[in-house]
Structure formats: structure tokens, C-alpha cells
Amino acid sequence: MQHAVGAPLPPHGPGSGHVGRPYQAQHPGPPPISPPPPGPGQTQPASPSAPGQVPPPPAPGQAPSAPGQAPGPAWSGTGPTPPAREAVGHTGHIQLPPGGPVPLPAPPAEPGTGGATLAVLLIGPAGAGKTTVAKLWAARRRVPTAHVSLDDVREWVRSGFADPQAGWNDHSEAQYRLARRTCGFAARNFLANGISCILDDAVFPDRPVVGLGGWKRHVGPGLLPVVLLPGLEIVLERNAARSGNRRLSDEEVARIHGRMAGWYGSGLPIIDNSTYDVETTARVLDDVLARSIASPPAW
Numbered sequence: 001m002q003h004a005v006g007a008p009l010p011p012h013g014p015g016s017g018h019v020g021r022p023y024q025a026q027h028p029g030p031p032p033i034s035p036p037p038p039g040p041g042q043t044q045p046a047s048p049s050a051p052g053q054v055p056p057p058p059a060p061g062q063a064p065s066a067p068g069q070a071p072g073p074a075w076s077g078t079g080p081t082p083p084a085r086e087a088v089g090h091t092g093h094i095q096l097p098p099g100g101p102v103p104l105p106a107p108p109a110e111p112g113t114g115g116a117t118l119a120v121l122l123i124g125p126a127g128a129g130k131t132t133v134a135k136l137w138a139a140r141r142r143v144p145t146a147h148v149s150l151d152d153v154r155e156w157v158r159s160g161f162a163d164p165q166a167g168w169n170d171h172s173e174a175q176y177r178l179a180r181r182t183c184g185f186a187a188r189n190f191l192a193n194g195i196s197c198i199l200d201d202a203v204f205p206d207r208p209v210v211g212l213g214g215w216k217r218h219v220g221p222g223l224l225p226v227v228l229l230p231g232l233e234i235v236l237e238r239n240a241a242r243s244g245n246r247r248l249s250d251e252e253v254a255r256i257h258g259r260m261a262g263w264y265g266s267g268l269p270i271i272d273n274s275t276y277d278v279e280t281t282a283r284v285l286d287d288v289l290a291r292s293i294a295s296p297p298a299w
Helices: 130-140 150-154 170-192 212-219 232-240 250-263 278-294
Strands: 119-123 145-149 196-201 224-228
Touching (some): 119 130, 130 145, 130 196, 130 278, 145 170, 150 170
Parallel strands (some): 119 224, 145 196
16 A cells, blocks of 8 residues: 645536536526416425425436425436545545455466566564665566565554554554554455555564464465575674664664574475575566476465
């Protein structure tokens, strides 16, 4: 999971997308025509506006009308959906897909990932360059691809944000879990609409709370994890160029980097991008993902 806030109201009229009663002239029309009197043996039809009178039921295929309003045809699917008939699970006029677990994609028939629709989790410590690489990889693909960063989603919380510089506690863990569920929901819905998704997160191999199990539950078994792990000196240099709460102390960076070394021997693909620029790393990532599609890692 970007709408403008405070946008002007849409104009009334045909083609404007406004759901409601069309504009009516403000001058009186011709006087109403009274029905002819009943013939011999006939009874006067009841007025729908008579007090205590129950209006007749609508005809088949016809939507019920409000009191005092003439019945109209049921919505045929060619126009805007009336708000009262709009179903749960719709946004505007587009029905959201169910967003079930993401399956493994079919192997591409060309080098790299080609036009495959896939979900990727790029893992790495702070300063590994995972967010920058993920953005470039997503932008360079020839098929629609979205990038969702867990840190960006966590920072949607403004007041009461659990700053990672303050340490890990119950508050930060709760916000992390919430952000991960949000990212997983977004990834499933992107893929259900034919849009690939790459997520990035600093997942620890020795911490179940921030492990791969949660990502697999929220996204599905088709999620392809890749570890981006340059040398410590590169990570320290890149972290020094950061600002705000994204910049950590050298001691914290070294501690996180040391724990990330546990991915070696895990069976997950690992990219050491110590000597790669961003474009080279994105190309290597695409090749690694193509091999992961053909032979999924056990995790």
C-alpha cells in the first residue's frame, strides 16, 4: 500500500464521476397531470404518498426507491455504483482482489527475471544499501514493480513513533509487527493486480520476532528472500552519510552487521556488494532472483 488531500470537489454533470442526483433546473415545471377518474366498477389507485400507505415492492431487477422518489432501474454495472449499493472490499469503482498468499512464480523464459511477477524480500543491515538497490531494481524492470520499505511504513507513525535509536522494547516490537503486516497486505494486493513487489528489511537470523517466519506468514510461500551484506567498513561509511533516525551509532552498526553474518550457511542467496555500485548490484540481484525462481531456497 497517495491521494491528494484537499482536492476540489468534482463538478456535477455527465462524465464527472459524481455519484448523486443530477443537476435540476430551479424553475417550476408544468403542473402535474392528474390521473383520469376510474371507470365503472374500478377503484381509485392509492397514492404512494398517502399517510400510512406501504409502497408496492420493486419489480425484479429494480432497486428499491426512497419514499417519495420514483423507482429507477437497478445498477447495470455501466455507471458509478450508488453509495448505498457499494459493496465491502471496493475502493471507488475497482474491486480489490482477495490478496491470498503469494505462490512461487513460473521460471522466466529469458535471462534475469524478465516479465515474471514476483515478491522479493531484500535483507541487509543498516547501511547495506538495500533501500537504494531495491528502488533501482524496481524502477528498471520492464513490468510494473512496486517498492515497499518497512522503515518507511514504520515512520508513518508520527506521534509516538518508536525510534530505533531508543532501543528495542515492547513498544517498538508492536510497531514493527504492525508495519510488517501492513507491508505484507500491500505486497499481496500488488501481486494480485499483476504488480511485482520488493520489500526491504533488516531481518535477523537469530531473532524469531524479526525473522523470516513473520514475512512468510504475511506474504506467502512465494516470497523470495535475498541477503545484501557488504563488509563492515562499507556499512560504517554508508551509515555515516545518513541523517535523522536512520543514522545509527558505529557500535550499533557493528553489532547489527555481526548478527547478519549468521545468514552465511542459511541457504539464502547472499550478495556482497562491497565493490559494486548500485546499478551493478541491481543487475546481480536480478540474476540471483532468476536462479531463486528456478531453484527456490529452503527457508
